[in-house]
Amino acid sequence: MKKQFAIIGLGRFGSSVCKELHRMNHDVLAIDKDKHKVNELKNHATHTMVADGTDETVMSKAGIRNFDHVIVAIGEDIQASILCTLILKDFDIKQVWVKAQNDHHHKVLEKIGADKVFHPESDMGERIAEFLTSEKVIDYIDLSDEFSIVETLATEKVKGKSLADLDIRAKYGCTIIAIKQKNKVDVTPHPEDRLNPGDILVVIGHKNDLRRFQKEGL
Incomplete structure (x- = not known):
């Protein structure tokens, strides 16, 4: 069954998940503040957007509420990751999955309601994508x-x-x-x-x- 995903943060991990979900024929919106990273994924996502995932107004206008799953893969900016997660939970997104930088970050994300927190390695994108799309x-x-x-x-x-x-x-x-x-x-x-x-x-x-x-x- 085709699903809709948004990925916020297009570093190595976010890009890897994006490419794999797109390859699996799901609708993917790829978001990052860096236009160069966004441009690199134009052929590997259904839609791309240069935007700040911590800007609540921009995220609302982007229609982020319409997505089944949102993956927050923001790099080393822990504060931005937490703020983005809070915004998404306020939007009542069905599933918010977040990449954690360390154990402390992990605990904070769990406390604010992230549905899944993971510490991915750069080569885990394919396995995460498969898990996300499985009904079972x-x-x-x-x-x-x-x-x-x-x-x-x-x-x-x-x-x-x-x-x-x-x-x-x-x-x-x-x-x-x-x-x-x-x-x-x-x-x-x-x-x-x-x-x-x-x-x-x-x-x-x-x-x-x-x-x-x-x-x-x-």
């Missing part, structure tokens, strides 16, 4: 460049099926290490355990295998 992935943890743990939603496709029926280890090379059902967490799932839509599966595996499982297995 709730959270993930990178274990290495190749392996991750993912929390993903069970859909109608697996309703009433047991883990043995799914047999995802044989089919996809992944392993379900836990199942969350309402207020219960089962960390020793059995092959005969049956799934319902809305259950959360905690799955470990190679990133390529996890992507395939999310697309084909759920």
Whole structure:
């Protein structure tokens, strides 16, 4: 499903996420104060804009309220990052994701209501973009460049099926290490355990295998 994203801050990370989301055919608005950075992304975004993400009036006129997700990837200016996040939360944006510079910055962003805070490396843009656009992935943890743990939603496709029926280890090379059902967490799932839509599966595996499982297995 096509989504609308705005990215504020077009450094290495912001540019990387922008390019990947655009490649995935989503609508992307790329915003930065630096016109040179904006010009570099004209062919990698649906719309571009030279603007200050901390200017509430400008952001309102840009229609930022219409976007499903806004990613704040402002560089080293922590004050600007915090102010921009506050403005976006006041606009009732559905999901505001923010790049943190350090642990203190992270704590402040959480306190002011950022929906997701991350400490990205320059090469993480592709993985963040994939996570943002998935309807099923709730959270993930990178274990290495190749392996991750993912929390993903069970859909109608697996309703009433047991883990043995799914047999995802044989089919996809992944392993379900836990199942969350309402207020219960089962960390020793059995092959005969049956799934319902809305259950959360905690799955470990190679990133390529996890992507395939999310697309084909759920």
